[in-house]
Amino acid sequence: MSTFSGKIQEISHISVDRFDENNLTSEAYFLSHCHYDHMVGLHTHRFQNNLLENNKYLYASEISCAILKLLYPSLKNNIKILDIYTPTALLLKGGNISVLPIPAGHCPGSVMFLFETNIRILYTGDYRINKNDIKKLKAFYDSYKQVKQIETIYLDTTFFLKSYRKFPKREESLEELCKIIKGWTDKGKHFSIKLFTSAKYGYEYMFNEIYKKTGMPVHVNREVFNFYSTIPEMDKSVTLDCNATQIHCSCGISYQYVCDKALNSKIRTIKVSAFRWTQDNLEDGFSSNSSETYYVCYATHASYEEGVELLKFLKPKSVEICVKHEDPLTNLEIAKLIEEVLDEFRSVAEVNVKHKLFETEENVSDESLTVVEEETIFNGFDIGILDSPPRNTWRSSTELQMKAGSSLNNNSVRIHSIQIQSTESVNDIIVQQSLDVVELESDINTEAPPNKKLK
Template sequence: MSTFKGKIDEFPGISIDDFEGNNLKSSIYFLSHVHTDHMRGLYQCEFLKRLANEKLTLYSHEVSTIFLRSRYPDYANCFQYLPINLPTTLKTADKFEFNVTLLPAGHCPGSVMFLFESDKHTVLYTGDFRLKLAEFKKFKGLYTPQGTLKRIQKVHLDTTFMFKRYEQFPSREESLGAICNLIEEWLEQDPKNIVNLDTRYRYGAEFILSKIYERFKMPVHVDQRSYDEFYKYLPNMDKCVTLSKNTRIHSYCNGYKSFCSSGETTIRKIVITAMFWKDWSKEKQINISTSNSNFCRACYSTHASLQEIRDILKFIKPEQVEANVVPEDDICDTNEMLDLIDECIEGNTPIKRSPMKSRLSEESHSKYYDCQKKTDKVDTKGNNNVNVEVSDDDDVYDEEFHKLRSVKDKNLIKNGGEKRCLDFDLSMFD
């Protein structure tokens, strides 16, 4: 869950992935992808009307832009997309000029990182990402016209899994093979058997659904709303999903986190998750099932592992890293994460680094220093080590949006045009 507040100090007048509070004073906006923890305030009338009245623009990848224009057709002109790996020059209302380059993030279709460049500063905002170093190195936007790597002083980093317990994850191909094996095993046991895929998010599992179709030539049943608001705009998904119940693989086909079922079938539920898989290594299984085989878990991550993060930081050698995901309810986790950040950038900085508290919210940095003063012994009965069970849901919707859809300004959500995205490149998730 992103805790980034939208602002980059070196680039005044812009806001990223947060569209409420002080961010309403910005004059240029950016959205890394359409998951709700990166869309705070975007659905509110105050923000949408400000975009239109002030003739402001929110920039994103083409896939995200098409979704936004469809969802808010009355404000379609406020949403624009930028090219990948090519710099675009923009200027804020206060005449601050800078370049921005979109880089693929590999988190979900349309997810991007933003590389911001001015005369004095170069800052990378990753949003949510999962990339291998070999993929990252190929991005032309990271290099000067002479072919040298740009000097990136600061990174605003996706730190979702920046913990030693998430040192590594199986590759996407390994995970997809394990998921498909669970499906195949169950479907072959009995012609009445069906599969319920719990992907933990409504939007973002497209690569999984694509690989399932590729292997079984069988589409996955999804609900009407998911199809109308997402899949019909993605040509790649035409054969991969269906509105018909006459298939043996289903995913949120009766509404979000709900499943159409029949008493005549036997269901295997496959939960696809990452947070469950602590201390995974290549010697361990990628999937597990219960004794009756009706419930299984499979490891699949759309966020970078600690090793993947470490590899990229070692490559670009930033002077400073700010965490986009701070577990403020678990101080020991926060400490571990910040220590790992310092390990990754040690030796990169020619001048003294900012203190750790500069990378935390004002509320949490006091907790950090309080925790530093305590002994290594943790009082598990007290409030100093609150272990919260965190869901790795990455939903594109939230309750506020549901309320807006049903009650507020329905004209904002009316059906838009039928423009479809260009085919998105599934290989970026490989």
């Protein structure tokens, strides 16, 4: 869960993923993705009036903008799309900036922001990028094909711990998930799946793969269905018809409940999450079961190895910790691990500098010239639906109904200790809907049983 205050210290006149308190004085706002812990304060009348009355803007990816306009139609003229991989210049009183959004691989519409003034700042938001794909992102290279110098990375540290060294690839997790689903639904039409996710949305890629591998969509409720309607690729993956599928998720009165039809069937419960899956647990595979409740490791945040790879590749001067855990010792461990990574390439840089009395071919190290062949630099990586555009046009309620019939020793590492405040009470329907639709992303509290290899 993000504990970021919203303020980029090096660019104090903007705010990212936080829209209350001191952030109200910012000139421009940025949203990395539409998960509730990154939207604190956005629903309040105070923030919305701040945008409207002072002619300020909230910037996000195309999909996030579509979702925001669905949740807050009154703000549609103050919500602006940032094109992926395209730098946008903003002329602000506090100083002009350029912002470049980079796909974060967390959920549809999720992006990292590369801010440039006289320095470069990377804000990752929540992200998960395969460690082999990081160096393929063209946005991290300048026109000379050298890796851009990053001053500070504001880092998603959710799993920056050696206990979460590695997660299975999403494809592997989904292959296991679908095997568990089919092993139950193939028994007969009265055998249903209750799929339990730790957030209301962010599992669109998973739903798509379930549909492709099982031929069945996922039954969801009207609220969730309308939310998914902004993503064209979801058209066949979700349904409002409880009789059209044996797979049910978020189809009851809230996203943690299922409909009566599922409850009246023979149910196998599947819980997808990542927090319970430490390295020790993963030694026996990435699924386990207890009776008819199954647990599958499915991660949408970077593992420790993926986080380390990002830092080693970009070599920032400092790192800002954006996910503060409840246990202070855990935060100290994260900070220590980050400092160890930073020390590795600092020592290499110091050796190179000592020998660079004159610039000659003999003393320019290979490390100082990170030139990558043209064919290895490209704009994207294979994340499919996570990097797809939203619909170009809005659909009416009638059309939606028609579809219903057929998701941390020095100052270089800083820890954010801001706690998320309780949101203001709200009365109007639009605000209440936004609180209901975009749920706080947190893991399931139930402890998983010891791993048992599936046969």
